[in-house]
């Protein structure tokens with residue numbers, strides 16, 4: 001598996017409270033994969049994809065050294081590290097974890113064979129269908145479709161048929177990153193197009209510091225109430241700031 005790192009050679013595996021979405025506040029162990037098929041201008045983990053020599057654009061303007069920022073590990077080694085953690089809730093995050101779903105399937109199978117208590121949730125941008133061994137072993141899909149302000153072309157970032165498939169699966173919830181009140185119209189359009197139940201939609205302010213999150217939460221709260229959507233904070237930002245391994 002190709003993983004992101006907290007420092008060169010050290011995989012980004014860490015215990016923390018889930019900071020976002022339907023499971024916010026739950027004790028979890030996180031595994032961050034490297035690489036993403038999208039390239040959001042405000043991505044808070046550009047070290048998983050914005051490597052030197054690529055043409056991708058990020059608002060920070062920083063390019064990362066691919067060799068320093070990634071580590072390759074065998075699935076049994078990853079499973080052993082996760083088993084050593086206390087929580088039995090695994091959050092697969094990235095980057096885009098479903099780019100490596102064959103390995104994720106083997107990982108989930110190994111964990112659940114060792115301890116059936118494992119609950120696996122995955123953070124995905126909703127552009128890749130889960131298949132094979134991974135699909136039935138994932139307990140929760142945290143789908144985060146990317147709006148126009150992400151800087152991705154809509155044809156790449158939004159797959160209405162796939163979002164409709166996720167909407168038909170009770171394991172999926174949907175988290176939209178919101179930068180401005182006008183973004184809600186785009187959310188409404190996607191929700192209607194893919195028949196996503198409003199009760200499974202979370203609106204989350206974009207921001208990598210507490211002051212920005214609080215300021216945006218102030219105008220996002222009445223919009224959630226008016227549209228019947230849930231609100232998601234970014235708990236880890238309030239607790240630890242924008243730092244790796246949290």
Ligand code: SF4
Pocket residue numbers: 036037038039040042043044045046048049094095096125146
């Ligand atoms: S889809 Fe997620 S990981 Fe990929 S660039 Fe966008 S915010 Fe970053």
